[in-house]
Amino acid sequence: FLIFNKYHIPRENILNKNADVTPEGKYVTPFKNPKDRHGAALGALSVGRVNITGICENYGTKALTIAIRYAAVRKQFGPDGQEEVPILEYQSHQHRLLPYLAGAYVIRFFSMFLIEKTYQFTIxxxxxxxxxxxxxxxxxxxxxxSACKPVAGWFFRDAIQECREACGGHGYLKAAGIGDIRNDHDANCTYEGENHVLIQQTSNWLIKQWSLIESGKKIATPMRSADFLSSSSQILKNKFTANNLEEMCNPKTIVDAYQWLVCYLLKATKNKLDTLLRKDGDEFWAKNNSQVFYAKSLGIAFIQHFFLQHMLGVIEEAPDVNIRNVLLRLFSLYGLFSLEKFLATLYEGGYSQGPKATYLIHEGILTLCSDIKDDAVALIDAVAPPDFILNSVLGASDGQVYKNLQSAIFRNPYSMSRPSWWQDIVTWNANIKNKL
Structure with a gap:
């Protein structure tokens, strides 16, 4: 570690990209507005969080590579008198893995976009x-x-754990590699900003935008992440209108639902904050006591909408119709899988009424999982790391799970002999004497 205690830093060594101090001791900056200077500085501090979003996706993709390849090979059970079937054929197994595969693609494209924007900002x-x-x-x-790093961290934390469990007892083996992936990823939920604290930066900014909207101003940002908020008054009047699976899986249906969700949660969070402020006037506690069910949910919904918004642009630019169709299915599966967790809010706010929304979202998820199932191995192969990086007996690209597992066991130098401590186990009670 390094400690500075009353240490004089020469003026020539000051980090002075956004401000400086003259030899006469005068503070100078190219930004006349302090808020502009603050914004420029924050962009530089965001590089770590932007990169972590990509790191999360890399770890998640490694775990998904192992679990999906294993699921395509591992056979268990089957109809009476017939051969056993690969576990990837089971609906429950598809639901455990394939929404995370869809999310890995969506977040992968978004991460590449955000990294490019951040590096251009730095240049x-x-x-x-x-x-x-x-x-x-x-x-x-x-x-x-401040939102995509927490949401990606949580999403792939859950994905990696599901991958471990989806491989059964084999997934717990050291040679499977998923345990190491889980351990390596875990820190992503904490460093560069503890997730629950960090995402408050996003909701705080959104609340400020709501105040601007209420005063009649338009929202226009360089990446257009929140431009739709300018139409919030109209968006909040919208209702759920899908009548069948085709309409439910349509990108517009999903994006419309998310825009309503963000606007509703933003308005609800602002109202909750104002109520707490009127009650005791303490802004610090008012903000902290409006996080659960309000501000945190707002930050999550906001970034998930931005994920999907960017993914639509990627799909539109896809050069091949077959690729476009696969990407559309991934878009819809991730969108519905994420939206399903907000069903209570959709009903609470009056966006949905009756059982139709719940039924169509659930059926949409299951139908898309079934549609993607046959392409799952090809989709994961397209983004999987080489075998020497994956380092897993279950997820090698040759598909020889049992052969690779046996080879790993036989290569262990101690697998054919007794352990050095065998006598401690067998004769542990030999010297115990009866005290009676």
Whole structure:
């Protein structure tokens, strides 16, 4: 570690990208507005969180590679008198893994987009280019990364655990590799900002945007993550209108539901905050006591909508119709899988009435899982790391699960002999004497 105690730093060594101190001791900055300077600084501090989003996806993809390849090979049970079937054929197994596969693709594309935006921001900052855009872009990168890092961390934490369990007892083996992936990923939920604390940065910014909307101003951000909020009054009047599975899985249906959800949660969070402020006037406790069910849910819904919004752009640019169709199914599966967790809010706010929304979302998830099932191995192969990086006997690209497992056991130098401590187990009670 390193400690500075009353240590003088020469002026020439000061980090002075956004501000400086002259030899006469005068503070100077190219940003006249302190908020602009703050926004530019926040963008630079966001690089770590942006990169962690991609790291989360990499760990999740490794675990999914192992679990999906294993599920395509591992056979268990089957109809009477017939051969056993691969466990990937079972609906419950598809539901355990394939929504996470869809999410891995959605977050992978988003992470690449955000990394590109962040690096361009860094280059422009260093070269002094696009100075008028930097403050707003820096602030938006801060807001977006403060939500996507927690949501990606939580999503792939759950995905990795599900992959471990989906491989049964084999998944718990050291040679399977999932335990190491789980341990390596775990820190992503804490460093560069503990997730529950970090996501408050996003909801705080959104609440400020709501105040601007109430005063009649339009929201326009460089990455367009929150531009739809300008139409919040109309969005909040919308209702659930899907009548069948085709309409339910349509991207517009899912995006419309998410836009309503974000607007509703934003309004509800602002109202909750105002109520608490009127009650005791303490802003610190008012913010902290409006997190659960309000601000935290708002931050999650906001970034999930942005994930989907960007994924739509990726789909539109896909060069091949077959690729576009597969990406659409992944989009819809991730969208419905995520939206299903907000069903109570959709009913609470009056967006949905009756059982139709619940039924169609559930049926949509199961239908999409079945549709994606036959492409699952090809989809994971397209993003899987090489075998020497995967380092798993269950997930090798050759599909020889049992052969690789046997080989790993036989290669262990101690597998053919007694352990050195065998006598401690067999004769542990030999020297115990009866005290009677």
């Amino acid at each position: 422009d900052s260093l070269l002094g280019q696009n100075k008028e855009l930097l403050p707003d872009l820096g602030m938006e990168i801060h807001v977006v990364s």
